[in-house]
Amino acid sequence: MSIRGIGVSPGSVYGPAVVVTTALITPPGERSDDPAAVESAVAEALESVAADMEARAARAEEHAKPVLEATAMMARDPGLVFAVGSFAADGHGPVDALYLAVEQYCALLAGLDAYMAERQTDLRDVFQRAAARLLGRPAPGVPEFDEPSIIVALDLAPADTATLNPERVLGIVTEAGGVTSHTAILAAQLGIPAVVRATGVLSASPETLGLDGATGEVVVNPDAGVAAVLGARNEHRLALQAVAQGPGATRDGHRVQILANIGTVDDAQRAAKADVEGSGLFRTEFLFLERTSAPTVEEQTATYTAVFEAFAGRKVVVRTLDAGADKPLAFADLGAEDNPALGVRGLRLQRERDDLLTDQLTALARAREATGAEVWVMAPMVATAEEAAWFAARCRDAGLPTAGTMVEVPAAAIRSGHLLAACDFASIGTNDLSQYLFAADRMNGALAHLLSGWQPALWELIVATVRGAEGKPVGICGEVGGDPLLALVAAGAGVSSLSMAVGKVGSVKVSLARHDLDTCRAMLDAVLASTGPEQARAAVVDLLDAEVAELLA
């Protein structure tokens, strides 16, 4: 049985399947006349969940520890056991008493602010884990497994992926999720082959699986022949990648810088080991989210220094704080908005809270000084030339010589020449640019077809941005940047760098190395002449090198 999903991280693999339990436990409505026994059974289950979470926290990477430790602390909360006791006294059985206790706290948390409301997710996760123990069912999440395996799930939660050991995960297949889902982004970062939207893979109860993370093909219980083909295809791809190392370039030597997207110090250290020319998007939000006060200049300097040291001698493009009503900060809350994606976010928030930007630029300048790194700094959500000039001046005042602008708003793309008058470079964030160009919410799965990177209208704006830049560097740092076929269209459009999840670097380099710049230009023309994304992709596939077409398309 073969299923066609969406490939989100290239590589073809074959191996045993490990199915992640996602069936949610609902309260069975049981009664008990022994409240003391109910309370102690629940307390024991909660304690074992807490111990398990602490053990996972000890093994997890730095960024994942707080989530797991917070879950452990909730499971051990005396207030939770106390509430269980009172529901047990009313005659409820253990799972019901715990459910009612958890939901009672969730109702209270929901009435508080956004930060507190999110803690409901942690608390309900505690319920699922403890209830599974009480009922003798497998714990939700990824089960323990011995031999390297392919993980199959409806979708993976952050708590699941936080503890995955990339060396033991051959591949990931999910039924849900999309190209921008948490699972897709993480798999591509770790270089684990992955396919999302593989409808029907769970109900097929696979024992073994084959998957191709480039084409999106998933084979359930493949025979030896299929497994061998997948293996051969992977060997072939690796062989092509082996000869496409070093700086990114087309076959005829037209340079396109290949860079990695990063968001934490861990990411930076992992990506810096790869064959990339630097980072084209260092997201700095992780320093600011999920906390009640802004990070100090000293804390920020230490983090930026660690990232710049990882990329010593290479370029790092830093995006300043991109927060707003959709990614709220407890210490910079400007109030709820009806349309957060269209509200005070990105540079707009930075101008409201100048103190935050001052601290960030000061820390970046100090870290740059300490490491001698090639630091480029850019602002998110820039719409006008005035905004771009204001930001560039702030960077230069802080001692940061290379200042740029993101292009995510159609107005910025159309007027890129005016925006770049005061800036040194631009970087196109294709995910947001698509959202604003098509008036289609990125979070709404039903609108995914409008947000395809193959939309000809998106390419009209990319072409306009490059034309207006008049030779200043214009990079792409959205999903488009990591697609081996769209990378060719980007090269044809004159885009000077592509920044992507590090797992996609190999395929993109191979794809560029097998095509001439003239072919890339012909591909761009074909996209612009198309009436829609399917036709655009088909036209580019027609022009592809045969080997690349077989392996990547």
Add this chain to the structure above:
Amino acid sequence: MPSRDVTIASASGLHARPANLFVQTVNGLGLRVTIQKEGRPPVDARSMLGVMTLGAKHGEVVTLAANGDGAEAALDTLVAFLSIDHDQPAA
């Protein structure tokens, strides 16, 4: 039972980080302590969930109560703790 009234000094109230630090401090004392907002039943101050869902904001008064040996000294410690703004990084 000894008790004290104290005004919450932290800018974000008894919110995530201050609440966490407060609960840790209480647990370090080894005494049963309750915390109460006016008009609401007292909650176990060793419970993060209880303290967070109290929803005590900056400038609001809470009542702390404790029993047993060292209750007076313990309450003094906790009053001092809540009188500091834990959202401001230490200088």
